[in-house]
Every structure is written in C-alpha cells, then in structure tokens.
Amino acid sequence: MIHADMGRLDVQVLREAYGTFPSGVTALCALVDGSPVGMAASSFTSVSMDPPLVSICVANTSSTWVRLKPSTRLGVSVLAAAQEGAARQLSAKAGDRFAGLGLEVTDEGAVLIEGSAAWLDCTLFDEIPAGDHTMLLLRIEALRTFPEQQPLVFHGSAFRQLAQ
Template sequence: MTLHAHAQQLDPRTLRDAFGAFPSGVVAVAASVKGQLAGIAASSFTSVSIDPPLVSFSISTTSSTWPLLREADRLGISVLADHHDAVCRQLAGPREERFAGLPFRVTDGGAVLLDEAVATYDCSVHEEVVAGDHVIVLLEVHEVGGGDGEHPLVFHRSAFAKLHRDDLDPARLDGRINGAEVDRGAEKTVAGHSADEDAA
C-alpha cells in the first residue's frame, strides 16, 4: 500500500523523462493475421531466458493493434537498423500504411520479418502479464536469423540515435552480467574452432 501511494505521487512527465534516460533498441513486432498485415514499433524489447528461449516486450493496454497481433500463430520480431528511423515512424502511423514500400517476408506461420533488420526472431506468445497500464508479453523463440542491417537503431530521450564506440574499450566484457557468464571472445579454441564461432 505504501509503495502504491508513493507511486501515485510521482509526476508522470518526470517519470517519463527518467525512463527515457535509459537507451534501448527498437523492434518491429509484426504478423500476417487472417490475411491482414499488422505491426507495431516497440522500444521495450529485451532478452529474458536462454533455456527455454524467451524474449519480451511491453505494449500499452490501450493499443488497438495488439488485440489483432495476439491472434497470430507466430509473431515476427525485427531489430531495427540505424537507418530505420523513418521505418519506426511509419510503424507508428496509420495501420494501412505501416508496411508500404518495406522489404519483408512472411513465414509459413505468419510471422513478418523485415529484410534489413539487424536480427530477427520467429516467436509465439508464451504468456501475458498485465502490469499497470501495459501488458508484458513473453514470447517463446522458435527461430532466429539476421538481416542486412549492421548496427541497431537506438532510442534515447524520445529521440533516435546511433551507436558510437570510438572512445570505448574495444575489449570484450570479461565477467558476469545479469548474474550469468558473458561471452569472453575467442580466447580459447576447441577442436580447431574459436570459442565464439558457435555462439548464439
């Protein structure tokens, strides 16, 4: 009760600005449902689990597109590339124009995947959790792939940005993140193959 009362006192604009301080990628969530293309852009995408393979994104409870998308057998997740700022805006526009002129493919299960994405995921809905004014959608990953994009689009402080690594240490992270070991790079070889050749 106390936490809820404190949360109600937060200024929405201040809270939104604080959320926006955390940079994220942007994905297209899309499918062909009953012969109709449907899709949205989401900046809340995140990996969740390796075993089983799960990812997630959040969608507003007021979304008029999610009720249609959730009926799809498979959902496509496409990580937008750094030249996709206009694509992101298009996916937030009128529903009938969201895929106009975009190169994409539709899988047998109905997942829509953008050709120029950095990475793609063919998923199905695993679970939905209502959380305040949003729904957290857990997706089971069935297939992953890549596209023609090289670097991801970044969303930060309500604006688009690109990755710049010129001033960063190029060495791979050596340690733990999210409580698990991270890829340490090709320091070791196994049967003639570098350690990261078979990494997901």
C-alpha cells in the first residue's frame, strides 16, 4: 500500500470535490399568496422507503426557503434533460423564475413543472441544521413519474445529459 497524499481543505478544492459527484436537478416549488415560488436544488437525495422520505439541503441564506417553509405542500419536480433553461431560470437572483414554464398546481398548493421526469407532492417532515445549510426531510404524500423523460445532470458546475 502507498501512503495517500491528501490535499489541504480549502473552499475551492471542496467545491471541486463536491462537483465530482454527479447529481440530478430538482425544483422545489409551492404557491405562496397565489403566486409560484421556488428554487432549483441539486442536493436532492432519496432517503427512506417507509415512510417515503427525500432530502434537500437549503442554504441558510436562502430567502426562497423562508417563503416556501409555511406551505402546506411542497412540490419537487425532478428536472428532465430538456429543462436546463428552467434550471437556470429557477436559480436566478433576478427576474421571474417561472416565466414561460408550464406549471401544474395541486389543490393544496404544490407547484410542479411540466416536462419533468417526476413530480413529488411533499410535506415537511423535519428540518435538520447542517452547518451553513439546513437538511429538509420531505415526506412524499403523492407522486407521478414520467419514465420516458431522460434526466438533467449537474456535474462539475455544468449541466449535462446522459449519453444515449
């Protein structure tokens, strides 16, 4: 065995390390005072089958999460390969994040993006402080999948698609 030569932990290297792990991209959205509110999130992970739980980590600085948090239901859309533009728009600091997007809304106010690979209609199960982020545990109350849709992939700070 050879001794592993490990590098120093600094923000840039940490960002690069996290970026080596490919993830999907989701949109966490709900109707707030009659208008859609939401954000792109790549920290989505499936957590538990029983109860059905998924997690998303939100930055403690996120003003979007402050607005979403009181919602009875939270929509999670797993974005599809063709939705790179939607992902960029849903993370924009300025402008209408939902301009031009087809939206569907449940009776209880979860907002889902048309053209996605999956829709999860969730309740907030728990919030776990985790450094400069908060880990949201979301319980899936209802769902729909669109298996014909290929996923959007986020890797190394770039949007990618799976090779066909």
